[in-house]
Amino acid sequence: MTSDKAALERRIDELTAGFSGKLSLYVRDLASGETILRDPDAVVPTASCIKFFILLELMRRVAAGEFRLESRSPVRADQQAGGSGILKDLSAGIELPLRDVAVLMIALSD
Secondary structure (H helix, E strand, O other), X not given: XXXXXXXXXXXXXXXXXXXXXXXXXXXXXXXXXXXXXXXOOOOOOOOOHHHHHHHHHHHHHHHOOOOOOOOEEEOOHHHOXXXXXXXXXOOOOOEEEHHHHHXXXXXXXX
16 A cells, blocks of 8 residues: 555545545545545435536636636527526526536536
């Protein structure tokens, strides 16, 4: 075990010591292949976790110059789905800056 992995495991243990919920964790260093596991086979609802990764990818592309947060994107009728959020109630074809779309995704699950 590398010292970096050991330090990360200690930090994870410190952060979760007082956690009263159920923790399931799988971390893999893509360079070394080392893993850190905490009940990795538990079945847990993901809720809105995917939003974090979508936002992360958007920001990666913004940093790479592929997108600009000020760029406007139309919301087509076929993209408006039921459930939570507000986009389903707005006019089809409305154009919003990517920044606003990202905020709606995080805040209202759009």
